[in-house]
Amino acid sequence: MAEKETSDLLSSGSQPNNPLSRKLNKILETRLDNDKEMLEALKSLSTFFNENNLRTRRNLRSDIERRSLAINEEFVESFRVVKEQLDSVYADVKAVNECCQDMSSRLKAAKDQTQDLISQTTTLQAESQKLQLRSQVADAFLAKFQLKQEEIQILRGTRDGSLHPEFFSALARVKQIHNDCKVLLRTNHQTAGLEIMESMALHQESAYERLYRWTQSECRLLSGDSPDISNKLCQAVEAIQDRPVLFRYTLDEFGTARRTAIVRGFIDALTRGGPGGTPRPIELHSHDPLRYVGDMLAWLHQAVASEKEHVQTLLKKCKQTALMLTAVQDHVLDVLNHVTEGVCRPLKVRLEQVVVSEPGSVVLYKLANLMKFYQGTIGNIIQSSSALVCTIEEIQTLCLRMFFNTLSINAGRLLEKVELPPADLGPTTALTQSLQLLRDVLSSHDSSIVPLDARKTDFAQILSSIVDPLLQMCSVSASRLNTVDMATYMINCMYLIQNTLALYEFTDQRLEMLQAQIDAHVDTLLSEQAAFILNRTDLAHVYGIVQQHNPAQGPLSDIHGLDAITIKSAMARFDNYLASPDSYTLPQCSLLLSSKIRESVKKHSIELICHAYKQMYKSLFDESNNYTEPHTIVPRTPEQVQKLLA
């Protein structure tokens, strides 16, 4: 502040252009304590400027210059060393640089050289990885689509034709591969697919052929009493299912073997029997048709049941497959048809022999029933269209025809020589015999082993074959009799037939028909009976006129024969009848076999008499008829008469 005031004062108070002032000012303005350079310079000066005198002051400049020169020389000297060192460093660095450059260029060259190799290696590596993957895929492919050597060996089999235990799994593999190829065909590996398929098809064909040959020879061995069906054979049959034709042949082969066995067994049972003759040969009983036929059919029934088990065992592993057009169950039945075909001939010959040997109606009928029974029983195990069941059916039909034939022969004989009715108007011997036959037939019909509905169908025919001719015969034999005798005889015959039929089933309709016919004859008989009584009491004439009388014809008492006296005497006779009505019974009525019918004729004839009496009584009491004191003519009222006869 003070300085400023001073400078202001100076500048204002003095002349600036004065050099002295300027100089002075300058000196005044100098601040020595602040000028470091100056201080340094002074300090340095003080080290060598020891004496302040003129000479020294005069020399000062040169001194300083000399000094400066020395320092510079010293400086130069020092720098020369530095420079030399630097130069050497420079040379070194340069050498290093050159070296580096050389290396770098060499490296670059090497790098240039190896890049190719590396990229080549990388490519190769990638390729190798890819190939490795492919090889894995290929291995997997081969494992999946190729047979192992030993599998091929197994499929080829051995020279003796036997099958390796692993045969079936190898075969299954071939089949699997063949199937899997279809997947290949859908991808873009069609060629491989086709080739593999082809080779598998070849393997398969030869394997199936081998399998078939083995199976065939196994089946041929199965003609013993009880076939030894091994599990391996069952497995073989299951495998061969895939070749329907071979499968069919195999079943045929099996069927043929069993067919032989069953025929031999049947013939043995028929002719040789068991050990030491027990059980005895079936043919030993050929004189007893029912036992003979029954034994044969029972043997066959059991054989068929066993055969069915054998076939089912053989096919137990088979399942319904797409290739198999028919169900396993149908194959079983097919084979059984084949197996049982063989026994048809020996059976048929024997059955026919029995049937045509005229064993009599009843036996024929029983035989027909027996065969019908077995037709059903065996038909439940094998098809009813099979040859065996058809054979039985055929002979059964023949047997039934023979039976009806004997019945119609019998009927023909009945009508050929008709016996006259015996004096007692009872049954003829022909009738009695025929009724016995009917009874025999119906009892075997009744106790039949055949189911109800099957029996029912035969029934109408049996009845019409026996009953119709019998009735015809009775009518013919009665034809020369008078009305009363005929009615009585017919009632008796039909009554006996009815009695016989009543014991058996399915006869209701017949019984009803017979009853209607009996009723008709009873009607005849009872009106004859009533007429007989009226005739015997001389009332017939009276009653006849009374019945037809018309009041316009005039009074009854005027008509000839109806005068009071004649009627009175007739009424006296009627009184006799009332006293002992039984003595007025027709002799034929007491020949009626049925007491019930006898009673009925009596009762109803009395009703007719009472009715007639009542009508006559009424007419006599009718005043228009001009009877005087009618109660002297007919002393009894109809009620009294009814009471007396009751």
Place this chain on the structure above:
Amino acid sequence: MGLMKSHFGSHIGLSWKINNEGADIVSSDFPALTMASGPYNYSYIFKYIIIGDMGVGKSCLLHQFTEKKFMADCPHTIGVEFGTRIIEVSGQKIKLQIWDTAGQERFRAVTRSYYRGAAGALMVYDITRRSTYNHLSSWLTDARNLTNPNTVIFLIGNKCDLEAQRDVTYEEAKQFADENGLMFLECSAKTGENVEEAFLDTARKIYQNIQDGSLDLNAAESGVQHKPSTPRSALSTDQTQNKEGCSC
């Protein structure tokens, strides 16, 4: 006959089940071993018949034996029915082929034809109905006349669950059985008591007869059929026609 059919089916079904069990043993590399463990489902077939009056429970016994069930409302048998089961006696698998006959009189003529060649006959009466016991002698006569001398006849007193209605004592029937050389048990087809035993004891006895040679297997109608899978040496006599070396 519908019954017959259903019977048939179910029994076969059962025996198949057993067959399949047997089948699992096979498929070894060594044929000899396969043979020994049995490539067949059974070694023998025994034929049985069941006889006796109607309603004594023959069909129920068969059903109980093959199905292990009681058939309370079993219809009368028509003619003859058939059932099978595989059992084991002394380590041998045996297939029983059982013929159940109708007891109704009208079927007698038919059922008599089935006695032929039976290895075992089960003769059944009903312990609550004396008449069925009284008829035994007639059944026995049939059985003796129509079967082999060495057919095993087993007497069964059925319905022993109905103790309260008993009409025939155990002792009486036992004496009858002893006098006639019959095996005897009281059974119940309802509870299953002794049913298994009756069928198995009969089989054991038949097997024993084979072992001691009194039953000749070679005979066509001995009621027993043999499969060649078991060694024959232990058994009786000359079995030359056997195809021992079956190619498997």
